[in-house]
Amino acid sequence: MTRIRRRTLLTIGALATAVALTLTGCVTAFFPDGGGSGGASTPAPVTDDLAGDLVPFYEQQLAWESCEGEGFECATVAAPMDWENPADGDIELSIVRQRATGGDPIGSLLLNPGGPGASGVDLVADSVDFAAGEPLQRDFDIVGFDPRGVERSTPVRCLDAEDMDAYLYDLPTAEKGSDAWIAEITDSSARFGAACAAKTGESLEFVTTVNAARDLDLLRAVLGDDELYYLGYSYGTFLGATYAELYPERAGRLVLDGAIDPSASITDVNVAQSKGFESALAAYLEDCLDGTDCPFSGTVDEAKQDITALLSSVEQSPLPASDGRQLGTSTLVTAIIYPLYSAASWPYLSQMFEQVMSGDPTYAFYFADQYNGRDEDGEYLNNQTEAFSAYNCRDYTFDPDVETMRANAEELAAVAPVIGPYMGYGDIGCSAWPYPEQADRDEIHAEGAAPIMVVGTTNDPATPYQWAEALAEQLESGFLVTYEGEGHTAYNKGSDCVNAAVEAFLVDGTVPQEGLTCD
Known part of the structure; x- marks a missing residue:
């Protein structure tokens, strides 16, 4: 919100x-001693362009443990506190996963509810059906994460x-x-x-969206995916677009719903x-x-x-x-x-x-x-x-x-x-x-990235529709899906048209007809 x-x-x-x-x-x-059903995750192969002091972060094995709520597993990921100086210490990132109900996942779909400051762990663990429709749950491991500084991920604390x-x-x-x-x-x-x-x-200094986007690439890697599959809402669209700008070659299928204009x-x-x-x-x-x-x-x-x-x-x-x-x-x-x-x-x-x-x-x-x-x-x-x-x-x-x-x-x-x-x-x-x-603030182009879906609602009060238009125009591979209606964000809010477009894109990579408008 x-x-x-x-x-x-x-x-x-x-x-x-x-x-x-x-x-x-x-x-x-x-539950540290929960002995969850997931076991360890095998990270994706380390890329040649990775600095040597980052390799241990990318090669870490995740120990999944059962956590509250039937069918969920939790893990903690170590990330550099300062990505420019990884040897200066690390922070913890908390994640939760629901395994693909179809049993043979395309990969991990990472979800961010926005904020900045909203918990993706809460979103998935408490409201997975709201966060992701049945086709996405069937074909992806659904992963919620708390970005750095948020709730369980080396949190910002003040008063x-x-x-x-x-x-x-x-x-x-x-x-x-x-x-x-x-x-x-x-x-x-x-x-x-x-x-x-x-x-x-000292971790407060490094709570920025650029660092959170770098964390997102680390999560992608330790979850075992060569490319990122991502569904971000509201502020989460800025996080996703920032990721695509930093790592265009690793941006797989990204959906940015309730978009922010990065240049505003x-x-x-x-x-x-x-x-x-x-x-x-x-x-x-x-x-x-x-x-x-x-x-x-x-x-x-x-x-x-x-x-x-x-x-x-x-x-x-x-x-x-x-x-x-x-x-x-x-x-x-x-x-x-x-x-x-x-x-x-x-x-x-x-x-x-x-x-x-x-x-x-x-x-x-x-x-x-x-x-x-x-x-x-x-x-x-x-x-x-x-x-x-x-x-x-x-x-x-x-x-x-x-x-x-x-x-x-x-x-x-x-x-x-x-x-x-x-x-x-x-x-x-x-x-x-x-x-x-x-x-x-500046435009984000993500040159060389695969197609990126931007979703905008015509009377969205928090992320006005013109921001979705602006982001889709800025992104070299961006395309816009319009929902004519009220409220903040559009996916899984009652429009079969929006839901079908988002799910077909994430599951099959299907880009809808140009200028798709839903009601």
């Missing part, structure tokens, strides 16, 4: 709401539960956009970054996503007003005005929850956006609006907590917030100039009058990150 830093950063998405609801609170257990509550939910004391407010948020972000550096240690700057991202969520909100309101249990009346524009007034009201008078937290605008915006990932969740959004209008923040906090991975006891069930920050603060370039941020905030408010005013000042969150080296 799209991660929205409270007060600061709006970036790329991870899971559709349905997936998030399924995965929240689920942890795959590892305990109490401090994370304060970081995510406490209300700023100064007026939004004022010098005092900017100083307050800058100080909070700096303390968060320092905590991440202190608790995570953080400002471009904020504008496009603000427009995307504003469009999804309008689609929700149109559907709501046509129904019988809508908390709004009148036209879509009038309903938008009501939501704007509600946000203003909460900003002036935050609503207290039973646990002492106060519902302010940032948390309420998170609660609004969360159900917009899937049209199936729109009825719950109506219930949330109705509650907040009556002064009850219960549902709003429930949605925000689900989004933030927080359970009803106040514990955080994953490290998505920490990993999200670690990746994005290195994968983008940020401008700490206050006047530039104010100008960008005005643009967001103009292009998305309801959502946009709360998406500005995103550069603050990474302005004091412990490792200031940041990546310049």
Whole structure:
């Protein structure tokens, strides 16, 4: 799902709401003495272009062990902490596998749910049927992995539960956009970054998508495949495209669903996503007003005005929850956006609006907590917030100039009058990150790679359709499959047309007719 830093950063998405609801609170257990049925994996032959100090990583044997959930095996892979200096130490990558149900796999299909910061281990272990349809499960070993820094893979750690509550939910004391407010948020972000550096240690510096893509090639090799088979959602499309750029000769069949434009700057991202969520909100309101249990009346524009007034009201008078937290605008915006990932969740959004209008923040906090991975006891069930920050603060370039941020905030408010005013000042969150080296965004061409499928949904709020068009155009061998509909990502979301195209490509290498459009 799209991660929205409270007060600061709006970036790329991870899971559709349905997936998030399924995965929240689920942890795959590892049993060191489990004696799993899989035995050892034989790695693919080491290529001649591999540096000598990387050979031991590529030649390692995997010891698969039974793990929680019938039919799943788990293993741990050692990867270089710093790919430029492999001798400086290693990190652990956690993976989970479901063997091909047909018994004779084409290879391993690696899945990434996005984020950055979402757990692929959780995705496969808890929701394999959602992640991969029957044809893929029949013909591939389905493999979920936690990228470096995520959950079980030498994770980024920053704050305990109490401090994370304060970081995510406490209300700023100064007026939004004022010098005092900017100083307050800058100080909070700096303390968060320092905590991440202190608790995570030296591996934090190397949590980047380029390094995660190199890890992906290592996983391919130790799983025994000469080429990568990959299905990546949302941020996972950027990871997959980065892999294809680094290793075009090893990119087998890649499907990138809910695509990100690699060349988009953080400002471009904020504008496009603000427009995307504003469009999804309008689609929700149109559907709501046509129904019988809508908390709004009148036209879509009038309903938008009501939501704007509600946000203003909460900003002036935050609503207290039973646990002492106060519902302010940032948390309420998170609660609004969360159900917009899937049209199936729109009825719950109506219930949330109705509650907040009556002064009850219960549902709003429930949605925000689900989004933030927080359970009803106040514990955080994953490290998505920490990993999200670690990746994005290195994968983008940020401008700490206050006047530039104010100008960008005005643009967001103009292009998305309801959502946009709360998406500005995103550069603050990474302005004091412990490792200031940041990546310049550029096009990805992956010259020489085999055909790569890009899937885009026409009213995807988190990864707007124009990004899928851009990525398919940039990739030398890219081709676009369009889903005309609502929601974030398209595969296995109800379109037989999309499902058939994805599965035929991954299983048989069949490239669909040019310009395929599904509904």
